[in-house]
């Protein structure tokens with residue numbers, strides 16, 4: 001019987017002669033990523049009793065969740081991380097002037113097809129967009145990975161999702177994946193790997209593929225893999241000089257389930273409060289007033305997202321009843337946005353530009369919502385209280401909808417803005 | 419044998435309501451415990467007693483990779499979590515922090531306030547109040563050992579002889 005991408009990567013990482021579905025294997029990790037929670041990871045690491053980390057080259061640590069520090073507690077955590085990094089001589093540390101973990105990893109050449117990546121962040125699935133088996137783990141577990149370079153993993157079943165059709169104007173990768181999650185449900189892929197196929201996915205840019213693999217976490221996916229192609233190898237090759245071997249599924253690989261989506265008539269999608277799977281067509285929620293519009297996050301803070309937004313905002317003003325917050329996902333994107341003149345468009349429209357980082361996405365730092373407030377957001381999660389008050393509401397959408405809604409002060413279909 | 423009183427919740431209880439993002443900078447587990455379930459049931463921390471058991475529906479612990487969602491419950495005194503199903507990350511974090519987790523399809527038979535007795539090895543859960551015995555599939559030996567050792571770090575120390 002043939003194997004899926006997840007099975008093949010785990011087979012290689014386990015060093016076993018063969019692996020079967022459901023097997024628990026000891027897998028060797030290619031890359032281990034932590035962000036601000038490295039403070040907690042290093043605290044656990046010190047209790048193990050191992051002096052040095054297993055391989056400094058394979059650990060990436062960066063600060064993104066609460067940057068610059070918003071409290072003494074946060075600052076203390078950041079300081080502890082810097083101390084640990086210098087103690088252990090870790091070469092791949094990015095301080096608060098880099099960006100969001102899931103953007104920085106590929107941008108700085110740490111992601112390669114066929115590799116096993118673990119990260120102490122649930123949206124580590126993002127790196128499946130490059131054909132890696134990339135999964136999230138907790139801080140305790142990461143401390144043992146730092147010590148040993150390996151962890152126990154169950155060989156998961158894989159679901160195949162095929163997406164076909166060319167997208168109508170003003171409809172994007174975000175709408176596609178929200179539609180998929182809305183259809184299949186928030187725990188549909190719990191414990192499962194997902195592979196994405198189809199002409200729509202092949203047509204997607206690297207940035208759009210990252211949207212799919214990132215947001216796919218919200219249907220429970222353990223990993224969300226897009227088979228690598230020329231676009232993948234071109235991008236990765238331009239970011240790293242280290243060799244890599246793309247891994248593909250066998251023709252006769254066995255899937256738990258195959259789901260087929262035709263997106264040629266899709267309209268913009270909105271995930272309504274309080275779940276990313278509570279997805280509706282925009283026509284059902286258009287007109288809902290919004291107090292805040294957030295463009296950014298590891299889902300939709302990339303250059304193509306800023307570009308779409310700028311095209312909608314250009315020469316216009318954000319509604320006086322709304323505040324718009326823009327956060328480029330990384331300093332590279334920030335800098336390119338400056339060169340391309342995007343930042344001026346944001347400023348002129350009345351938007352607030354914030355330094356790269358997670359910002360309002362997790363309601364821990366800035367851009368917090370008050371009781372009764374509503375936000376439209378390009379991020380990936382809208383659980384109750386996620387962006388501040390438990391009495392606030394977050395609607396998730398594509399950047400185009402965020403921009404259109406900011407202009408009108410209410411959820412707005414970008415197709416209605418000339 | 420685990421024994422305790424039930425606090426019952428519904429489906430899709432996510433990590434943002436179990437341990438809100440605004441407390442993520444905390445590193446002291448006892449401080450974390452003060453905010454357990456804060457955005458779901460603000461009185462939880464004042465009600466819960468040492469050894470109590472959380473029972474829930476489908477997809478318990480969905481969302482973030484934050485293990486604080488397990489830590490806060492553990493230090494608030496919770497001795498086990500029983501759910502129809504768990505989100506993968508929460509399940510792993512629970513095992514790795516030595517928190518017993520029981521996957522049981524018919525948690526509907528258990529009510530808030532019930533007393534439970536759970537035997538992880540045999541896969542038996544008894545509702546003391548109704549004298550009803552429910553069965554679940556015991557976890558693999560390898561995972562039970564991690565829980566028994568008190569989590570992944572003590573387990574690893576044992577394996578590495580540290």
Ligand code: SF4
Nearest residue numbers: 123297298358361362
């Ligand atoms: S941007 Fe939001 S979802 Fe992405 S890593 Fe940061 S907090 Fe998590």
